[in-house]
Amino acid sequence: MIQSSPPALEIDQLTKRFGTREALRGVSFRLEAGERLAFLGPNGAGKTTLIRSIAARTSPSGGSIKIFGQSPDDSRTHQLIGFVPQEIALYGDLTARQNLKAFGRFYGLKGTLLRQRLSWALEWTGLADRANELVRNFSGGMKRRINIACGVLHRPQLILLDEPTVGVDPQSREHIFGMLDKLNDAGTAILLTTHNLDEAQSRSDRIVVIDHGRMVADGTFSELVQETVGNSRLVKVRLDKPLTRPIELTGMRTTLEERVVGQSGEQSIHTRLSDVNEDLGRLVQLIKRNGYQVADLEIRSPSLRHVFLHLTGQELRD
Template sequence: MEKIIKVNKVSKKYGSHLAVDNVSFDVNDGEVLGLLGPNGAGKTTLINMLTGLITVSKGEITLFGKPVGNTKNRERIGLVPQNLAIYYDLSARENVAFFGGIYGLRGKILKEKTDVALRTVGLEKHADQKPDSFSGGMQRRLNIAMAIVHEPDLVIMDEPTVGIDPQSRNYILEAIEKMKKDGKSIIYTSHYIEEVERIADRVVIVDHGTVIAQGTEGELTRLITDQKALSITIRQPDDFDVEWLKNVIGVNDVILKEQSLTITTNPENNVLNEVLAVLLKHDITVEQVDQEYYNLETVFLTLTGRALRDE
């Protein structure tokens, strides 16, 4: 699989402050990479280096096989900055068309691509309104339309859903899912765990300017545990035999203590339905089921010792 971005041992220093420290990761063609970390973790600094807005103090970044500052890269990238970059005295359509013009779009093609970009973020019915009448979420959606009007191969999004309404958040996530289907590569920075879980193929977790873990959700989960547990409270008959459950494919072990069953499995196995079917077959009454679930927030808390959204 082609690597369209390679970040190799990159650091950024401001005076005596080391904002990013020896960071390395890749982005594959057509992949959504989630850059996850709390506020102040170094995500925006990384984005600014990826787009050439600030220089690298140490290390190397290549985009599409060329150094990050190469001018040929610019038309292939769409940047959605954390701070809004829109013109309030222009309509939504005029804002998008202005940025399309910067990338050389003209005439009928410019109009068509402007309409597509506005439709992608759900603003086609508000195209002729000025953004000063928009909600904060609609303004952020407009910001995205301006970044994708030239149909870039790579879209870099820096905290695009901070402080917005649920409807706009869903529009944005659906737009990302559509871009992914169209083969776009996306870097998505956030400290909202549920968003990254929904859209990212792989995740890079950043804290205090360093990469503390990276991989798929399953790979990251396995960093903190190679098993998951299922706890079932039952009414135990005299002839109950734990071997009934140990024979279920995917079950590693079964422990019975008083009325409580603890069943361990590998993280990728979902054995609940099979286990319940066995219990039902033997007329075992189930009173309560609790399934231990590990997600990216669990991984982050385990690796850093602090909640994801802590400042």
């Protein structure tokens, strides 16, 4: 008999109330082993509360959390999770090596195993040459790397990262995601909260969007695009000569209520096609019929920003 392994994380109807304020309102989703999930939402949406609930740092008001089938309060679960808080939760007056050693011990590592993991972590973070320097003297990106390393020394199967790249320059951000990709390649499930749309889009297998404590979407990027933006695409066409008058879009469906595109004197037109598969050919024919040639054509891919805008009706707020 084949027994399927439990998901890395299974959350069902999770609620959390702080006094009269509801931080989480019935959040449910799963994270499979080895999967990368971005938990996306604006500030104050409930992302940190969710992470803290998973790490057993706060008790939910309702619902359930299972980590590899176990309760977060189970002491064995602590070894399965690597928790990396949003703040730099390190001892600034200790060296990088001393910090790693301390957290390794708190996770129960000792002896040769601890030494091996220390060496691995210093190599993994690219800070082996600065292992004996005080953390308080490190740059923001370096501190972030050590911050993450302290949470994964014990090789957890699920890593919880609360906005791991806040305040980090693009180069360090790239370095951090490179580190996380290595862990993910080794089969570690990763849940990261972020309000960086590009990060969520490019660094995750699946995205859960939360707003005002309520889950508004759950799926892969393609699924979210399909569910929200669908096949509509923004199309930009450069013409061989300036328009003498706007082109009328007869027999075509557009997402915009415009029936004519372009302006006299301009050499390009922009429009959103409801179904790019069906309407793109018609648009090209229409342009030709009006006496113009297509010099260049650009179909803009939908981004998570469009998805988010569609889901929440607003830009991602800070």
